[in-house]
Amino acid sequence: MTSPFATRTGKSNDEIELGTDFAPKFDEKGLIACIVTDSDSGDVVMFAYMNAESLQLTLETKEAHYWSRSRQELWHKGATSGNVQDVIELRTDCDQDAIWIMVRTRGATANCHQGYKSCFYRSAELKNGAPHLTFKEDKPLFDPKDVYK
Amino acid sequence: MTSPFATRTGKSNDEIELGTDFAPKFDEKGLIACIVTDSDSGDVVMFAYMNAESLQLTLETKEAHYWSRSRQELWHKGATSGNVQDVIELRTDCDQDAIWIMVRTRGATANCHQGYKSCFYRSAELKNGAPHLTFKEDKPLFDPKDVYK
Numbered sequence: 001m002t003s004p005f006a007t008r009t010g011k012s013n014d015e016i017e018l019g020t021d022f023a024p025k026f027d028e029k030g031l032i033a034c035i036v037t038d039s040d041s042g043d044v045v046m047f048a049y050m051n052a053e054s055l056q057l058t059l060e061t062k063e064a065h066y067w068s069r070s071r072q073e074l075w076h077k078g079a080t081s082g083n084v085q086d087v088i089e090l091r092t093d094c095d096q097d098a099i100w101i102m103v104r105t106r107g108a109t110a111n112c113h114q115g116y117k118s119c120f121y122r123s124a125e126l127k128n129g130a131p132h133l134t135f136k137e138d139k140p141l142f143d144p145k146d147v148y149k
Numbered sequence: 150m151t152s153p154f155a156t157r158t159g160k161s162n163d164e165i166e167l168g169t170d171f172a173p174k175f176d177e178k179g180l181i182a183c184i185v186t187d188s189d190s191g192d193v194v195m196f197a198y199m200n201a202e203s204l205q206l207t208l209e210t211k212e213a214h215y216w217s218r219s220r221q222e223l224w225h226k227g228a229t230s231g232n233v234q235d236v237i238e239l240r241t242d243c244d245q246d247a248i249w250i251m252v253r254t255r256g257a258t259a260n261c262h263q264g265y266k267s268c269f270y271r272s273a274e275l276k277n278g279a280p281h282l283t284f285k286e287d288k289p290l291f292d293p294k295d296v297y298k
Contacts, residue, residue, distance in 0.1 A: 004275075004278065004279055004280055005280060006280075017263055018263065019282070020271075020281060020282040020283070020284075021281075021282065022273045022280035022281060022282050033182055033196060035184050035193055035196060037191075037193065041191075042186075042190075042191030042192070043191070044184055044186065044193075044240075044249045046242075047182060047184060047242055047247040047249075059273065059274070059275050059280055060275065089272050090272060090273050090274070091193075091269040091270075091271060091272045091273065091285070092269065092271060092273055092282070093195075093196055093261075093268035093269050094261055094262065094263050094265075094268045094270070098196040098268075098269075100193045100196075100269045112242075112243055113243070114166055114167065114243050116243075119242035119243045119247075120240040120241065120242050120247075120249045121240075121243070122169075122240060122241060123238050123239060123240045124171045124208065124239050124240065124241055125208070125239070126153075126208050126209065129153065130153055131153055131154060131155075131171035131208055132169060132170075132171060133168070133169040133170065133171050133241070134169070135169075136240070
């Protein structure tokens with residue numbers, strides 16, 4: 001697959017930050033951070049990584065593709081469960097080293113493998129000086145044991 | 150500074166993902182990814198990294214602290230400009246390797262050094278098969294040249 005992305009070589013900071021060429025910066029492992037929000041609620045539902053191939057596929061198909069660091073493979077989210085994430089909009093930041101996609105998740109709305117709508121289902125606060133987590137979602141939308149066998 | 154965070158050593162996946170101990174996973178550089186959203190609009194305004202010290206300071210002061218990778222130093226956002234980010238809520242994700250903070254930015258609402266409200270001021274789309282960026286914010290809220298001298 002030929003890379004469709006612009007090269008960063010020879011570009012000034014301003015050309016990257018204020019230009020219209022899409023020249024994403026992949027890290028030393030070939031990955032770029034990807035923030036995923038629900039396009040309706042605005043909540044952050046996932047944080048994942050993309051490589052060049054998954055970013056290209058996401059742009060082409062308008063379905064979220066990631067790079068699974070644990071499985072070391074291309075990951076078409078929802079390919080087996082049917083809960084595909086349709087990408088409403090894809091953005092990049094000033095220095096183009098992060099991606100933000102706004103998605104609508106088909107079918108069941110859980111985006112987290114633990115069955116929660118968002119992976120960010122716990123908040124952290126200090127209690128008597130020690131950090132403590134509190135659950136912000138009442139209960140999972142599905143039981144992971146029923147879905148991942 | 151003694152680390153107030155729980156250790157991950159000896160914890161099962163479920164203990165980390167479904168427990169109430171805050172045991173953040175810092176990468177090999179001692180950093181954890183941090184997504185920053187505007188608590189009013191819900192928009193993603195920044196993506197940055199924290200080390201253990203900046204995460205602890207963020208919890209203690211409820212003002213966003215990061216680790217600046219370019220300057221290799223602790224970064225209290227807004228310390229010089231006055232545009233401090235007050236942290237309304239701090240969350241972590243299932244495997245505790247990412248942070249999401251919801252902030253309200255004091256004074257001028259620009260969070261990006263380019264003067265835009267959000268660093269994510271451009272969207273990417275394919276045009277005739279080639280990715281192209283489009284500006285989504287009309288103009289910067291300030292001229293970076295006036296602020297960073």
